[in-house]
Amino acid sequence: DTGVSQDPRHKITKRGQNVTFRCDPISEHNRLYWYRQTLGQGPEFLTYFQNEAQLEKSRLLSDRFSAERPKGSFSTLEIQRTEQGDSAMYLCASSFQGTGNTIYFGEGSWLTVV
Amino acid sequence: TQLLEQSPQFLSIQEGENLTVYCNSSSVFSSLQWYRQEPGEGPVLLVTVVTGGEVKKLKRLTFQFGDARKDSSLHITAAQPGDTGLYLCAGDRNNFNKFYFGSGTKLNVKP
Numbered sequence: 001d002t003g004v005s006q007d008p009r010h011k012i013t014k015r016g017q018n019v020t021f022r023c024d025p026i027s028e029h030n031r032l033y034w035y036r037q038t039l040g041q042g043p044e045f046l047t048y049f050q051n052e053a054q055l056e057k058s059r060l061l062s063d064r065f066s067a068e069r070p071k072g073s074f075s076t077l078e079i080q081r082t083e084q085g086d087s088a089m090y091l092c093a094s095s096f097q098g099t100g101n102t103i104y105f106g107e108g109s110w111l112t113v114v
Numbered sequence: 115t116q117l118l119e120q121s122p123q124f125l126s127i128q129e130g131e132n133l134t135v136y137c138n139s140s141s142v143f144s145s146l147q148w149y150r151q152e153p154g155e156g157p158v159l160l161v162t163v164v165t166g167g168e169v170k171k172l173k174r175l176t177f178q179f180g181d182a183r184k185d186s187s188l189h190i191t192a193a194q195p196g197d198t199g200l201y202l203c204a205g206d207r208n209n210f211n212k213f214y215f216g217s218g219t220k221l222n223v224k225p
Contacts, residue, residue, distance in 0.1 A: 004156075034214075040216030042120075042202050043157070056212065091156055102147070103213060105156035 001024060005104035006092050014015045020078045021109045025094030030076050033103060034067055035091040036060065043091055050097065051074060052063055082113045117141055118205055120216035127193055128224050135188045135219045137203035144206050146186045147213065148177055151200040160188075193223045 013019050019047040020093045021076075025032045030051050035043035045055045046065070051072040061067075079086055089110050097104040121136045129179040132174050137146070145164040161170050163179035163186065165190035170177045174197075176189040190197055 006156075035215075038216070040220075041119075042204075042217045045212060045214070048212060089154075093156075102159065102162050104159065105149075107156045108154075110154070 004092055004094050004104055006106040006109045009086055009107065010108060010110045010112075012114060015084060015113055018078065018080045019082060020076050021092075021111075022090070022091050022104060023075045023077070023094075025074070025090030025092070026096075026104060027073075029094035029096045029104075030072070031094040031097055031103075032069055033095075034075070034077050034092065037089045037091055037108070038087075045088060046077075046090075070091055082091045084109075084113045087113045094111075117214040118203055118216035120201075120203060120219050122219060123217070124220050124222075126222040126224065129194055130155060130192050131223075133190050133193055133221070135190075135201055135221075136185070137187070137205075137216055138161070138185045139205065140184065141205070141207060142183050144183070144208060146179055146183075146205045148188055149202040149204065151202060151218070157202055189223075193221075195223045195225050197221060198223050 007022045033048040034046040037043040045058050046061050047067050049069040050068050064080045067077045089108040091105055091108045093105045094104040118139050132137045148160045148172045151157040166181045168179045168185045174191045178187050200218045202218045204215045206213050
């Protein structure tokens, strides 16, 4: 399977704990995106990378959230001191700049904070 | 306020009926995409439209991009239960590949 992969698919954590999600994009894609989606809503943009550079961060991304893409390949999204309001699906997507306006999503990582 | 407004929010129809879903904005988009999403899964790309007035067909699905590139529609002919899902439109404003999503249309096709 050469699509975008995310891990873990599901995570249940206690409030106050830290969690980390990993995303492996399609191998030749240089752009990687993180979105958050809550029930009944469309995905909301969080941040994106071009290669290893984080080019934009949404104001939704509070200081408890940090994303990295150290070598321009896989990315991690860490949430520190989780709150119940962080419960959502975290979606990763990737694209190759210059081949048209198409991004491809992974299957998402569900976070439940109890 | 969402950049892209989708309507209707919910649609429940019988198998065999036709339907149209709308995606509207006051902003111009360099491209617009339609996705279908099933519960617990990521969105799956259906189509990308880039030219004002463009019409694309995918089997029973017809997608149209408005002449002014501010709106789009998705028409499904003879809907089937397998079409059930959340339909999302997403627009890229400046060719930056940063997509803004509508809140989706939840379609239920009853057999």
